[in-house]
Amino acid sequence: MGDSGLLLVLSGPSGVGKGTVCKALRERMPDLVYSVSATTRAPRAGEVEGVNYFFKTKEEFRRMIEQDELLEWAEYVGNYYGTPRLFVEEMLAKGRDVILEIEVQGALQVKKKFPQGVFLFLAPPDLAELENRIVGRGTETEETIRHRMEMARQEIELMDQYDYVVVNDVIDCACERIRSIITAEHLKKERQIHKYRKWLEEVK
Ligand SMILES: Nc1ncnc2c1ncn2[C@@H]1O[C@H](COP(=O)(O)OP(=O)(O)OP(=O)(O)O)[C@@H](O)[C@H]1O
Numbered sequence: 001m002g003d004s005g006l007l008l009v010l011s012g013p014s015g016v017g018k019g020t021v022c023k024a025l026r027e028r029m030p031d032l033v034y035s036v037s038a039t040t041r042a043p044r045a046g047e048v049e050g051v052n053y054f055f056k057t058k059e060e061f062r063r064m065i066e067q068d069e070l071l072e073w074a075e076y077v078g079n080y081y082g083t084p085r086l087f088v089e090e091m092l093a094k095g096r097d098v099i100l101e102i103e104v105q106g107a108l109q110v111k112k113k114f115p116q117g118v119f120l121f122l123a124p125p126d127l128a129e130l131e132n133r134i135v136g137r138g139t140e141t142e143e144t145i146r147h148r149m150e151m152a153r154q155e156i157e158l159m160d161q162y163d164y165v166v167v168n169d170v171i172d173c174a175c176e177r178i179r180s181i182i183t184a185e186h187l188k189k190e191r192q193i194h195k196y197r198k199w200l201e202e203v204k
């Protein structure tokens, strides 16, 4: 057992507010490292290469898969999304807490590879509010909104596979709930490390 950082996986349906809550959380917890994903989706207005995403062609993305450069990846509503593996591993090894903001198929892949991660499902107050948020963001076509809402219904069914469900009713409240979870997970980990060191001393 090393002193590596926590791997936090924030997941949930499109439009629930993962990006918004994650941004608020990072402002409150500046030491938290954000994992920038790779995607084949086209950049939205204002999105910056290397900040919001690493934008890739489908060929580039497939090459990343073949060369085992991704911790997880998924095809979501016609595009590929994935987490660059090396960056996450290096940051964790340095003892930094890393947060992934990813959809559900990818989160469940990470859970298989890295069960000691902390898996958080961000849930909407209800489906009508979820749809209001996706529509209100103004980034998707009607067709994509319909597809993302279909995905949301399937994703919500999987929420009991997560360690925590956090309702994003009010941004500040959701953010504080996640902050409390991170604090509690750190205390839990420190207690485990302490027990492990004590055991090592006893068997010396
Ligand atoms: N608690 C909240 N109350 C009201 N509106 C919210 C709340 N949280 C987020 N929003 C709004 O909902 C919209 C979607 O939020 P956001 O883009 O953060 O969702 P997301 O889960 O990251 O979506 P995606 O998975 O598609 O990237 C945004 O317009 C955001 O301002």
Ligand SMILES: Nc1nc2c(ncn2[C@@H]2O[C@H](COP(=O)(O)O)[C@@H](O)[C@H]2O)c(=O)[nH]1
Pocket (backbone or CB within 6 Å): 012, 013, 014, 018, 037, 038, 041, 072, 073, 074, 076, 081, 082, 083, 101, 102, 103, 104, 105, 106, 107
């Ligand atoms: N499995 C992964 N999902 C990811 C990753 N990065 C983002 N996402 C999720 O995809 C959908 C759509 O995102 P959008 O930016 O097009 O709205 C959303 O749920 C993101 O959280 C990733 O690396 N892996």
